[in-house]
Amino acid sequence: MIILDTAYHITFDEHSSKPEIACTGNCRKAWWKSDFANKHISLCPLCGGSLCEAVEKVHYNVLSSANRPLRLSDFTSTTDVPHREKLSIKALLKGGAGINNLSVVKPAFVEKARAEWCS
Numbered sequence: 001m002i003i004l005d006t007a008y009h010i011t012f013d014e015h016s017s018k019p020e021i022a023c024t025g026n027c028r029k030a031w032w033k034s035d036f037a038n039k040h041i042s043l044c045p046l047c048g049g050s051l052c053e054a055v056e057k058v059h060y061n062v063l064s065s066a067n068r069p070l071r072l073s074d075f076t077s078t079t080d081v082p083h084r085e086k087l088s089i090k091a092l093l094k095g096g097a098g099i100n101n102l103s104v105v106k107p108a109f110v111e112k113a114r115a116e117w118c119s
């Protein structure tokens, strides 16, 4: 598992590899090449912004990384996860589904996210 801190999101992934791609547009999210499987990497899938190579401590910071799967406590101890999202994360973990690049908008930026990249 790996937990990343980016400008507006906390991002969780079941693998411990670091992201390779960063958005320089509105959402500033970090991406893994696997997020673009079979697709041309050109624009951010979330906000449509430009992408560049992700550089640690510039585009993202690693909050936590370990050689084990994600646990619900990883989410709840890292950020304020809304109750509804907590339930769906719980269901994902219980169902054995992989969690790839699951991002939670930081509470202070929820309004910004709604206005700029969530519809």
Ligand SMILES: [Zn+2]
Pocket (backbone or CB within 6 Å): 023, 024, 025, 026, 027, 028, 029, 044, 045, 046, 047, 048, 049
């Ligand atoms: Zn973006």
